[in-house]
Amino acid sequence: MSYILKDLTQAECFAVLEHGRFGHLACCKDSQPYVVPIYFAYAKGVIYSFSMPGRKVDWMRANENVCLQIDQRGTGKGWTSVVVDGRFEEFPDTDLWRSERLYAWSLLQKNTDWWEIGALKPQAQPTGSASAHIFYGIFVRSVTGRTALPVD
Template identity: 55%
Template sequence: MALKLRELSQGECYGILEHARFGHLACCRDGQPYIAAIYFSFAGDVAYSFSMPGRKLDWMRANDKVCLHVEHLPSGGGWTSIVIEGRFQEFPDNGLWHDERVHAWSLLQRHSNWWEIGSLKPAELPVLSEPPHVFYGISIGALSGRSAGRDD
């Protein structure tokens, strides 16, 4: 049986994103692309996530245009792919961003091990005077999705 490819509606894309937890975040700096695996929680028009300092944050701070790819591979075969073209917004630990930061944390903490990818680093970080973790959101600018499944 051949796979049948179809475009997903915006509603289908949102439905998948609301239940998704893992994706690949792409960013670009000085013409060089970079992609990283992230855990996220989706609400409204924002994918909320968490990270420690590093290349991903440095690059998104330099160029806030990013892309998030989410895929689903059902056990019966086929695939679903969602692409968000959006903008990075950091939620600093200050009064201005307090509510958004707490909202991001409240969504993320609903999943076990939500912090793992964002907090693991191959080398020790220096001891800092304040927590180094960063909460951020990816706001949707454009959203598209495709699905391939058995044509039974």
Template identity: 50%
Template sequence: MMVKEMTRPECIALVSAGRLGRLACSRNDRPYIVPIHYALDGNCLYSFSMPGQKIDWMRENPHVCVEIDAFSSGREWRSVVIYGKYQEFPDTDQWHHQRVHAWSILEQHKNWWEPGALKPTPQAIVSASPHLFYGIDIVDVTGRMAVDEDN
């Protein structure tokens, strides 16, 4: 078994092929990590959420990272970490284009709204949906992969 650094194109290929990542954010020197569904377009990961802890924390500290991995046969694996900056797309005229764009690329994938729309407790019925779209602008990306030396 050998571990190698991945090139940027190899990292982006893994991110493009995936849909599930782990979003890490922090506030007051405390980390928080949650699964998200995402879609990559250009230099941005797009995602969807309901209001909650991760949104509160990212509003306060927009510097985040996302980890995406893949495992193949045997002991081979690939892992990519994206360092980025959170950008919310509020339901306003100013952000309308970004919201529509985020929605259009996310909806191309099955169950794109999970787990962002799910909460562990029943939610009150409201007249307007509080859902929100956001992007993670990619600042840097790194990756490693383990390959079987026998292949």
């Protein structure tokens, strides 16, 4: 079987983002790349996601430049891939960021397969206690994509 490779338009790339929920996030620290799978929700130029503390968050705090790759399998053996270059921004558990955290949660919780431990609604923590929930956004700087279509 033969394939034709086609570049996606910006509108086609954003359509993949709007319908996507799972991708691979790449970050880099001290010239060392790191790629992890994430669930996400996209709205108004921002990719929203959630994490617990760990390497991914530490590295994104050290270097805000990140990349997200989303793919879709087509019928047969075709595929579509979109790559987003963006800027990481954390939404800390403070009054200033409360509405952004709740908005991220509201988008993510629409799909039952996002990380179940994170399905608990964020709420105020007792004095002296910090929330382990880390909500963040990837602000889209650029987006590109390609699709491989089978040719009969």
